[in-house]
Amino acid sequence: MTPDFILFATRLDAPPERALMSEPEDIAAALAAEECAWLHMQADDPRADQWVDDNLGYLPEAVRDALNAEATRPRLAPLGDGVLLNLRGVNLNPGAEPEDMISLRIWIDPNRIVTLTRRPLKTVEAMEELYRRGEGPRTAGTFLAVLVEELVARIEEVVSEMDTDADALEEKLLRGGGDGLGTHINDQRAAVVDFRRFLVPQRDAVARLHAVPGPLLSDNDRYELQEAEDTLKRLVEVVESLRERLVVLRDELESRADARLNRNLYILSIVSAVFLPLGFLTGLMGINLAGMPGAEWPPAFWTFTALCGAILVVQLAILWALNVIRPR
Structure with missing residues (x-):
């Protein structure tokens, strides 16, 4: 029976009938084997920390400590043939704010992938669904490229919505409908600040990722990661522009309020x-x-x-x- 802190486990390059795994012993053996396997766990469960220490002792201690860390920021640390990577994905869970981004801790090398999250992440769920259908990437490098692309695509959707909302606020203000806009502008500014706090280091981490040496990434994987980096750069520019636009809108709203007060x-x-x-x-x-x-x-x-x-x-x-x- 699969412990509830193990959320998903599969062999990447195996027939569908034996790809998915549920027994902890099978999972540990697959991660130690030559064939690449992926394990996804619940990060805030103490049993996950213990399982990593008990079954993945061959990983560097720094890697195990980073996977079990309480707080993370987007970063990249190449170690040998593998990569320790912390990324953030938008929070698309019901009732959640997208800018409350979810941390994804990753250890990946040519033979194994270990990921942990504290909350459900739509990108990870999409990857799981690919493997359940037998359509998932077959190598660790391709897995990483697809995962980063999925993360960036969802971030792009949310940033695009924020940009559209800012356009609507600007149009409403220009048409003279300033009532109640102050709260909306402040909410948008707070969301932009939260996004920027994680997007900038995430852009830097992905920028280094496609240049990581070693056998992990193929030329095509590096190309896909380069494309993801370019998209992240553009999104950071959009977020920076949004921040400036919202400041201007807030100043304009305050200027109009002052003008009304002076006229009165x-x-x-x-x-x-x-x-x-x-x-x-x-x-x-x-x-x-x-x-x-x-x-x-x-x-x-x-x-x-x-x-x-x-x-x-x-x-x-x-x-x-x-x-x-x-x-x-």
Whole structure:
């Protein structure tokens, strides 16, 4: 019975009826044999660490420690005929954020492949499905090239969606619909920062990968990895551009908010200027003191009212001239 920390195991170049493996003893023997085999395990299960130490003791200690490490960043370390590789894939699990990238730890040499993840990774699941159908790569080098291509293709899809979202935000802002955009822009900026943190070292690791010497990679494998590197370079450039565009959008949004605030303050000051003299004059009307000018003159009220109306008309004309109250 296969322990639950062993997620998948197969011989690469074997007939379908004997390629897939479930018994730990068969898996250990296949990894130690001349024919290439692939084992995928759950990284955060302590039994996986122990299994690696017990059954893969022929691997360098540095490799075993790296496969069992708690935290990883994309990197490449050639050792002998093999390669220790840490990569990141987008998180396409239900309810997850794609920028919360999943670590994939890899040891690969011409005779064995050992991979570990803490969470399900769609790229690994796609590779497993290929082998279940008997269509998987037959050599370690081709396996690595296909795996990297699948990782990069999924990253490209997510980055393309982010670029499209940024275009939509920009168009909405240009059309004047800035309400609620601040939160969306901040979310996009956070996603871009997370992507960039892993994409840049991943680009550097893949750039070194196709130049690794030794029998692991064929010329065709190196070509495919070169193509993946070129795609990663372009994606890093897109992410850098996205970061700059989102900063500009945020600045524009803040500039418009400041302009609205300044205009509102300006209108308030105009309104205050209109009603201050009127308030002063009407306040005088409420004073009940003997000897007030016009107190004994019957037309005084209507004359005062006409004076207030004239002041109001003059102030409205000024506001019209300043384009404050003109219809748009």
